[in-house]
Amino acid sequence: MLLKRLSEAFAVSSREDEVREILRQELKEVTNEIRTDVLGNLIANNKFNEGMPKVMLCAHMDEIGLMVTYIEDNGVLRFESVGSIDQRVLVSKAVRIGKNKVPGVIGAKAIHLQEPDERKKILKIRDLYIDVGAKDKKSAEKIVNIGDYVTFDTHFQELPGDHVKGKAFDDRIGCLILVEAMKRLRDSDLNIYAVFSTQEEVGTRGAGVAAYAIDPDLALVIEATTASDVPSVDKALYSTAVGKGPAITVMDRSFIAHQGIRERLESVATEHGIPYQLRQLLGGGTDAGKIHLTREGIPSGGISVPCRYIHSPVSIASMDDVNNAVELVVRFVESIEQKGLPRI
């Protein structure tokens, strides 16, 4: 299963090689040209159709992770986060370090050794460390280096009710949707550029340069987004819910969706009976934030698949939502072929 391979691949921001390789193989048969740029973005297009509009579809390859910053004399590794992680989810997790995927664990002081007051305090990232089993610094230095990237050691698995669990669904799910969409859009008369961007999690750094190079007439970003449909959250604050269809972005902290694109997405979904929801999230940013401000401005929109426990070692999403998102992307692009570009 492609999503399993994508989810279990290691690609912390700026080290996206494993995901890039999987995607390159997948796209070889269905695209005309595949290239990479200086930031490592993977850019593929269907075929060149002289004079036709250029549509950019974008999903990011990178994931949040950690980086080794210091090796203590006793052989344990200090680390910082790469991208935004709630430090409270780090403790009692297994990780993999560096290119050789050296296994390690993030432990915590045994409950038996804690003072009652300690249990009321969160374990801060600066107090945590990775244990690779090394008996001292010298032994640790044989297998890890300062600057090594660290990912969570999480397996992909199918759960009941079309649900799946795994790491890095943000945004490997987007990568999957984009690959599936490209397979179906290979004969489109539009110029479709699939951009698999780098470094989204550290400030949406990859997508902007790709957008500049392509200079598209329209961009659609495909993301995984927070679902907060969990107990003790007011329904008004759900932002999105798992299993209710792909979420169409209205606005977030980084951009306001182009009104024409948003309306077209909604009308296409209605026309083809694709369930959808509106992403009611004002926080968070996506690659669209960079893309829409590129050059003289690029009309941009976004659709996302809701995921619970995003930016943690393991998330849950619905394959129904994923399949509906593929359908929505394809039908949206086809609508441009039929009706032209959406206007404000």
Added chain:
Amino acid sequence: MELRRRDFMDFKEVLKHLSEAGGVSGQEGPVRYIASDALGKYADDVRVDTFGNIVALKRATIQRTNESPRVMLAAHYDEIGLIVTKIEERGFLRFSTVGGVDPRTLPGQEVVVQGREPFVGIIGAKPPHVQSPGESKNVIKLEELFIDIGLSEDEAKKFIKVGDLVNFKRDFVELSDNMVAGKSMDDRAGLVVILKALKELSMLNHQVDVYAVATVQEEVGVRGATVSTYGITPDIGIAIDVTHGHMEGVSKRDTVQMGGGSAISIGPHVHPKLFQSFVDISREVNIPYQIEASPTPAGTDAFAIQITREGVASALISIPLRYMHTSVEVASMDDIKEAGRLIAAFIARIDQQYVEELKCF
């Protein structure tokens, strides 16, 4: 030497299977089959008592009296975990803890809910973006956490009921320097020590019957050992458990050295002669050891064994362990192997007279 290394790899494999299986106190079933199979390889007889304790007997190879003295080895095979307390709207599960669990280690933890069939779940909490400012500085409390298994409320109620037990899900990890990590090393590591001891004994002669017991319900009050000791009526009982190994942020006063060999306990729940024998034998056959002071008798099977029936001479041998009661407990395969050798060497050296002298103070 080559042979020994291969055996050693096998023990790591056994520990992997034991560690990854689920067996929360009171529902140790999934581990029971693995443990009894493993014990059966080295024992003359294996039985399971009404509590679920596995009792494996390896008879004396030299019999000098009608009834050989009895030595009981005990390691518990239950583990800490969670228990379902409520099935919420839309299929989310609320839970409480079984044994000493630090709620701070739970967010983002994968679990297996032992319902009518096992279900993989994730422990979730309110997502950061709907928290009020400053909330991310607070500890997430147990009552704010839930298990997400991806089932609808109706399905969840069909397959899962209140009271079902939940174990942590963690693949066994081989670290460097012969260290291993996983859940439930407490006390499946102790069980592997017993296996190693039995294996060593199969190459030695001994004058005592060895009762190797995998006990249940240790984490909820050393209950399995209480009844199994009564049933066996041993002359000597040796509990094999885990103790805190050195780690960042903890005083060396409270820990023993990882890879430093077995920790031989001294304290009220350890018979002074047994303690001395273990130290002497470690020196004699060159087995690494360390001494752990345990001023208060509590928390291990030795506590229960000692005060069974007319009293049993008890000892406690512990494997150094980091991050106890998390899902990433770390232990050293070297410590496990050496502890097994030590126990075998002890058993091979004792006889009827030794046992009788334990009553003479």
